[in-house]
Amino acid sequence: MVLDRTCQGTVRSLIGHTICFTGRVLVDGEWTVRTRCEELAEGRGADTRTDFSRKITLVVYGDLASKVVSDSRRAYSGKLVGAGVSRDEGRHVCVVDADGFSKLLKRRPAPCLKLRRSGAGHVRPVAAASSESGVLGAPLRVRRPGRRPSVDLALDLNHLDKATAAHEATVGALLVHLSGQGIEVRTHAPGAPAFDAGWFRGADVFIAEVKSLTGAREDQQIRLGIGQVLDYAHQLRTSHPGRRIHPVLVLEKRPTAPRWFPLSRSAGIRLTWAPDFPGV
Incomplete structure (x- = not known):
């Protein structure tokens, strides 16, 4: 170094x-x-x-x-x-x-x-170093779901494993998409809310919550994601009033119900999904 x-x-x-x-x-x-x-x-x-x-x-x-x-x-x-x-x-x-x-x-x-x-x-x-922004931390890395040693446990957590794999696949696709634009995706900084991914575009900071739709009800996952990313954005805007914070909800795939698009816009959230991530 x-x-x-x-x-x-x-x-x-x-x-x-x-x-x-x-x-x-x-x-x-x-x-x-x-x-x-x-x-x-x-x-x-x-x-x-x-x-x-x-x-x-x-x-x-x-x-x-x-x-x-x-x-x-x-x-x-x-x-x-x-x-x-x-x-x-x-x-x-x-x-x-x-x-x-x-x-x-x-x-x-x-x-x-x-x-x-x-x-x-x-x-x-x-x-x-992330201390300058206080929002973004180290470069984000995709995790691999671990193997289950117990057959019974594997049966119980089968859906969870599938959802985790879908989540990490979505994160990986987002990394590839943004790196093609010369953007490095980061984790959250120490002490910042635990959003899934974040990146800079000039002076603007984008924070994303990633939600898989595998093995779960679509409406529950999207509602959860909206609540989380709005909470994270509010916390960051309060603690960093000089920062322009943009919340993003990233989904595994395009949502089935069209109502999520106007709802997200009205809340100031960018709604996007794999594999093409429109608007991001």
Whole structure:
């Protein structure tokens, strides 16, 4: 792990930095091409370059978020590799993600990310510590339902196992869907309500409750999910009044009854479902 020893983990401003971008960046929830990102950065006092060189002091990565990249003759991957090499040589290059770049454009400080190497030439940007937001925690991982050692217990919990498997399959599909947009899905931060999944889009925070519909009454599951995600959102809005919190109810499949769509909209909930997750 390469730690930031010169900026003490925080990029305070874009002023004076020479920046390069890995590609398009999700700026406040909107995909923004590199040339426009350069214009925005220069408007905040930065200089920009297309390629990585010793002049670069800040790398902004966008569509590579949460992905392992290597020097595979792709210019954007070489920029992160170059940042890692520079850090090894004692010349610190700051790295921020899309959310960090959005903050810097608003003249707010952003976390400088660590870089982790997992092999020759492989570089992974490491998500900023969750203490800054107090809402999202570590990267979310899909769990695998455990095996039941007892035959009797397996019979009793057969439906539960099926529901758990459906829940985790839905979570896994959501991870794949959002990672395709360059978004890393997180768990809840310590002390935050125990929602199933959360992610950033710019400065907005989306928190999701995931409900399987296997082996259970659809209306009961949806009612439960609506109540839970509204409760979580209310708690977070109370404890973090400066945050824009968006509740999302994620279902295993499209609900049968059409009444859930207007009901969710009226409550301010985004209702979506696997495998395509419309609206997310």
